[in-house]
Amino acid sequence: MKTSNILSILIDESGDFGELDPKDPFYHVVMVLHEQNNDIADMVNSIKTSLNYRGYENHYIHVGPLIRREKPYSNFSREERRSLFNLLEHFTRRAPINYLGITMDKRQLNVQDTKAYSEILTKKIQLTNVFNQLFVNVDFRKALPTDYLLLQSADLICTTVMISKKDSMTRSELEFFHSRRDFNKNILKNILKKKL
Numbered sequence: 001m002k003t004s005n006i007l008s009i010l011i012d013e014s015g016d017f018g019e020l021d022p023k024d025p026f027y028h029v030v031m032v033l034h035e036q037n038n039d040i041a042d043m044v045n046s047i048k049t050s051l052n053y054r055g056y057e058n059h060y061i062h063v064g065p066l067i068r069r070e071k072p073y074s075n076f077s078r079e080e081r082r083s084l085f086n087l088l089e090h091f092t093r094r095a096p097i098n099y100l101g102i103t104m105d106k107r108q109l110n111v112q113d114t115k116a117y118s119e120i121l122t123k124k125i126q127l128t129n130v131f132n133q134l135f136v137n138v139d140f141r142k143a144l145p146t147d148y149l150l151l152q153s154a155d156l157i158c159t160t161v162m163i164s165k166k167d168s169m170t171r172s173e174l175e176f177f178h179s180r181r182d183f184n185k186n187i188l189k190n191i192l193k194k195k196l
């Protein structure tokens with residue numbers, strides 16, 4: 001007897017509804033969708049083995065600090081950081097996943113809009129209601145990136161989308177990706193193929 005499929009939805013966000021920062025005025029939410037019938041166990045084991053071989057046992061790749069060379073990557077060379085990024089990007093590109101994304105430009109919201117969206121997102125009740133109306137047997141879990149590699153993929157996608165929306169790349173982003181053109185061609189193009 002065939003069992004019914006289970007859909008996993010992993011959510012990551014970037015930005016906030018605080019004061020407007022002209023350099024990064026966006027708020028992003030990304031939902032990574034994975035049908036569990038599409039087994040990724042071998043892919044997950046492969047990336048874990050690769051991390052263990054490099055001496056990063058039980059390590060999760062946090063893309064923002066990796067790009068900016070912040071803790072725990074402060075003493076990593078660009079090559080070491082790019083190697084970790086490429087490992088996660090390669091997994092994300094090959095994994096049988098898709099994503100939905102929402103980007104809000106705070107420059108186009110008035111004060112009332114900002115407060116309204118902030119209340120909805122802070123309560124998280126609206127999202128719970130939506131999922132309960134759309135799906136049967138919904139199970140909400142607080143996930144840790146160390147436990148779910150797809151949550152790290154959600155972080156990668158969210159960070160990639162955030163960078164693509166900005167008017168200009170930061171110095172650390174340019175150092176990491178070389179140029180906007182290289183970023184668009186080598187990273188963004190592949191990530192956008194996963195978008196529903």
